[in-house]
Amino acid sequence: MDKYHGLVVSDPRVMMGKPVIAGTRITVELILEKLAAGETVEQILDAHPRLTREAIRAALAFAAEALRADVVYPIGETSK
Template sequence: MKWQDYIVSDKQILLGKPTIKGTRLSVELILELLESGWNEKQILEAYPSLSENSMRAVFAYLKDCLQQELYFPISA
């Protein structure tokens, strides 16, 4: 999967936060919903502009961020 087909960053939208292309839904919001206990089906029903592929793109994006070491170190 090429997450760049689904996730964009535009300084005019949500101050440049990564968002799902064609929406104002941020990667951060998707992660907050999942953290709050929502499942993929609930998110897709609540936000019909999302697709299963755009949901997968969120995780592909995060994987690339981690591989590029764009994360906060966890202190022991």
């Protein structure tokens, strides 16, 4: 079993293959966007009753691992 406990899955037939919470169409991206917009975990759970705290933690762990790849992400302007 992986570190996401099978909670984050990807299937090309569901949400165009974006990582989602298993058994739902709730994407990791949506969870991150809601948290970034200032929503609390409680608000997200209220809006999406099929989610659990564990699923939200799994989404965050998945995103953190995805960002560990050796990729440069240009953000804004660089100093000259």
